[in-house]
Amino acid sequence: MTASTKRMPPGPKGLPLFGLALTIRKDALGTLRRVAREYGDIVRLPVMLQERIFLNHPDFIEQVLVIQQSKFHKSDLTKIIVGPLLGQGLLVSEGEFWRRQRRLAQPAFHRSRIQEYGATMIESVERHIRDWRDSERRDLASEMMALTLDVAVRTLFGTSLPAEAQQVGQSMTFLMRYQLGRQRSPVRLPESWPTPRNRRATREREFLDSLVYRMIDEHRSQAAENHRSDLLSLLLGAMDEDGSQMTPQQLRDETMTLFIAGHETTAQMLAWTWYLLGENSTAETRLHEELDGVLGGRAPEASDFPRLPYLRAVMNEVLRLYPPAYITARTSIAPCSIGGYDFPAGSTMLMSQWVMHRDARFYEDPDTFRPERWLEELEDRLPAGAYFPFGDGPRRCIGQGFALLEAALVIGTIAQRFQFRLVPGHPVVPEPLITLRPRNGIQMTLHARS
Numbered sequence: 464m465t466a467s468t469k470r471m472p473p474g475p476k477g478l479p480l481f482g483l484a485l486t487i488r489k490d491a492l493g494t495l496r497r498v499a500r501e502y503g504d505i506v507r508l509p510v511m512l513q514e515r516i517f518l519n520h521p522d523f524i525e526q527v528l529v530i531q532q533s534k535f536h537k538s539d540l541t542k543i544i545v546g547p548l549l550g551q552g553l554l555v556s557e558g559e560f561w562r563r564q565r566r567l568a569q570p571a572f573h574r575s576r577i578q579e580y581g582a583t584m585i586e587s588v589e590r591h592i593r594d595w596r597d598s599e600r601r602d603l604a605s606e607m608m609a610l611t612l613d614v615a616v617r618t619l620f621g622t623s624l625p626a627e628a629q630q631v632g633q634s635m636t637f638l639m640r641y642q643l644g645r646q647r648s649p650v651r652l653p654e655s656w657p658t659p660r661n662r663r664a665t666r667e668r669e670f671l672d673s674l675v676y677r678m679i680d681e682h683r684s685q686a687a688e689n690h691r692s693d694l695l696s697l698l699l700g701a702m703d704e705d706g707s708q709m710t711p712q713q714l715r716d717e718t719m720t721l722f723i724a725g726h727e728t729t730a731q732m733l734a735w736t737w738y739l740l741g742e743n744s745t746a747e748t749r750l751h752e753e754l755d756g757v758l759g760g761r762a763p764e765a766s767d768f769p770r771l772p773y774l775r776a777v778m779n780e781v782l783r784l785y786p787p788a789y790i791t792a793r794t795s796i797a798p799c800s801i802g803g804y805d806f807p808a809g810s811t812m813l814m815s816q817w818v819m820h821r822d823a824r825f826y827e828d829p830d831t832f833r834p835e836r837w838l839e840e841l842e843d844r845l846p847a848g849a850y851f852p853f854g855d856g857p858r859r860c861i862g863q864g865f866a867l868l869e870a871a872l873v874i875g876t877i878a879q880r881f882q883f884r885l886v887p888g889h890p891v892v893p894e895p896l897i898t899l900r901p902r903n904g905i906q907m908t909l910h911a912r913s
């Protein structure tokens with residue numbers, strides 16, 4: 464045994480068994496930042512009956528996500544929280560099965576293919592804001608959810624959105640709160656017990672299932688008539704080497720994963736963008752000047768992006784301050800050493816984008832929205848692991864290019880027509896569910912730009 468195996472990272476001590484769990488339940492984001500400040504770069508976190516290792520240094524995050532990635536799997540937390548809805552889809556699966564599915568889906572996310580989605584994205588935005596009027600109030604969080612859902616279904620699945628899809632946002636909010644509530648609760652009744660919440664969770668999952676199966680069916684019937692090359696066609700046509708196709712369950716899991724992951728996070732990013740621009744008029748004006756100068760009122764295209772550096776800086780800064788994926792977890796499948804400590808297989812590591820992206824060692828004035836910082840080659844100066852809104856290593860987000868294209872086209876189109884101001888007194892509170900959501904939505908007043 465080496466000297467380091469005897470040492471344990473520091474951590475909160477002497478808490479009653481559920482003490483930290485209760486603090487996390489009340490204010491998870493604040494607790495994570497406080498713990499990082501008090502205990503440092505590597506912290507032992509006793510939560511309920513289990514212990515997690517919380518990593519607050521870019522080098523340690525890089526060790527887990529990239530350098531020693533083969534010693535880690537997605538964590539038991541990920542599986543418990545998103546597994547019931549997403550099954551064995553790309554976000555959760557492991558090993559050879561994951562590798563095969565990722566290879567299969569990858570062509571739909573190639574740069575050239577993604578750029579083909581641009582026109583459909585712009586069409587969706589135009590249709591979505593057709594009815595927006597000067598001076599009206601809207602919840603930008605649900606508006607962005609409806610918009611990104613429409614974009615995902617049209618581009619990735621080549622079908623249109625069923626009418627009931629407006630309820631997807633509500634369903635997801637309920638399921639996220641339900642699943643996290645169960646995970647954080649000291650008393651966990653079996654899901655099969657017919658409590659009102661368990662029954663509602665079953666109904667919401669059945670609803671989402673029915674949408675996904677309907678899209679698959681509709682796609683199949685249309686695909687018979689014309690040759691298609693969208694993501695769903697790739698999945699439907701996928702064959703194993705022995706000639707067998709993906710089972711209906713596998714197809715359902717992948718489609719559900721891309722359906723949910725393909726719109727939910729981008730919607731949060733866009734909602735936080737309108738909020739931050741509304742609260743920071745200097746940044747908003749600078750963005751307007753850039754867009755007006757380069758585009759002059761026309762819709763943006765991917766080829767415009769090199770001439771829109773401030774737009775990119777705004778997007779980077781939104782993802783820094785309000786990262787939709789605000790925490791990432793891994794469980795070790797082999798012994799590993801991180802930061803001079805040895806950990807056995809089965810150790811769960813937590814890495815938080817929320818905490819790391821607001822660390823004053825790497826970001827000056829870390830809580831301030833200042834897109835300009837990205838124009839000063841910040842990206843080149845940051846150590847790997849200090850900024851990871853899309854994760855890192857082999858499990859990095861497959862949809863990063865898709866999300867950034869969509870966000871740039873949506874912001875570039877809408878910001879030329881409207882600006883938004885928060886309805887006075889509306890409380891904006893980040894709620895750390897599976898993604899970082901505004902708890903009460905983002906109620907804003909629309910102002911048409913002349």
Ligand code: HEM
Nearest residue numbers: 553554724725728729732788852853854858860861862866
């Ligand atoms: C702003 C938008 C987005 C953010 C912030 C985001 C963030 C992330 C992060 C942090 C991961 C890695 C999770 C981990 O390491 O445990 C991830 C994985 C993933 N994302 Fe995204 N994502 C976004 C948009 C999208 C879009 C548009 C799609 C699909 C069209 C997508 C599909 C996926 C999938 C399938 C995975 C799992 C990849 C794998 O493990 O192979 N995401 N995302």
